[in-house]
Amino acid sequence: GENVEQHPSTLSVQEGDSAVIKCTYSDSASNYFPWYKQELGKGPQLIIDIRSNVGEKKDQRIAVTLNKTAKHFSLHITETQPEDSAVYFCAASPPPGNTGKLIFGQGTTLQVKP
Amino acid sequence: AAGVIQSPRHLIKEKRETATLKCYPIPRHDTVYWYQQGPGQDPQFLISFYEKMQSDKGSIPDRFSAQQFSDYHSELNMSSLELGDSALYFCASSLHRYEQYFGPGTRLTVT
Numbered sequence: 001g002e003n004v005e006q007h008p009s010t011l012s013v014q015e016g017d018s019a020v021i022k023c024t025y026s027d028s029a030s031n032y033f034p035w036y037k038q039e040l041g042k043g044p045q046l047i048i049d050i051r052s053n054v055g056e057k058k059d060q061r062i063a064v065t066l067n068k069t070a071k072h073f074s075l076h077i078t079e080t081q082p083e084d085s086a087v088y089f090c091a092a093s094p095p096p097g098n099t100g101k102l103i104f105g106q107g108t109t110l111q112v113k114p
Numbered sequence: 115a116a117g118v119i120q121s122p123r124h125l126i127k128e129k130r131e132t133a134t135l136k137c138y139p140i141p142r143h144d145t146v147y148w149y150q151q152g153p154g155q156d157p158q159f160l161i162s163f164y165e166k167m168q169s170d171k172g173s174i175p176d177r178f179s180a181q182q183f184s185d186y187h188s189e190l191n192m193s194s195l196e197l198g199d200s201a202l203y204f205c206a207s208s209l210h211r212y213e214q215y216f217g218p219g220t221r222l223t224v225t
Contacts, residue, residue, distance in 0.1 A: 034213070036216075042218060043118075043204050044204070045216070046214065046216075049170045049212070049213065051212075089156055098211060099145070099162055099164065099169045099170035100162065100169075100170075100208055100211030100212065101170050102147075102157075102159060102202045102214060102215065102220060104151075104156035105156060105158050113152075
């Protein structure tokens, strides 16, 4: 089955710096890759996603890139702010059946220091 | 905008008891997913329903069952609870199986 690896497990940056989180997946047939932000005691919040027919997507300070050949995708956060501090999860939606179930990476704890 | 509603938010049960978790998806969403998240872990897929029919099944114990009702709300029934079942349980909903939106979760503690 699908396996998603996420790095790094923790990331500390200064406010205003950029942060990059990387994920690799194993099943080349996976076709949907969302990113979630989870704050303590809350449910995962969808922040951006990308489908396999697109190489890059941007939404204000957040961007995601996808390299299908290498089977990896990355989250880029620019001009980080203290409120960006949270756990970030990448995920992949694998076949068969494209039921939409998500296989998550292990998570990255991002700390933005003021 | 309306979000996914889960109840109860917190639940404390003893070993061997039964628990029922409820999920109310975003209106007009046709798919419901259940995930289990242990402390410091990533969410693990349990089961999903599309248009009230089970559409996929993950690492869900046989002691657990779930269904989706005619009004699209879903219930996760957990029997013979074990200490290891203590976790956060999330429900998510989507339209056409993309863009899953998660609820706030139910924290289950088994003592």
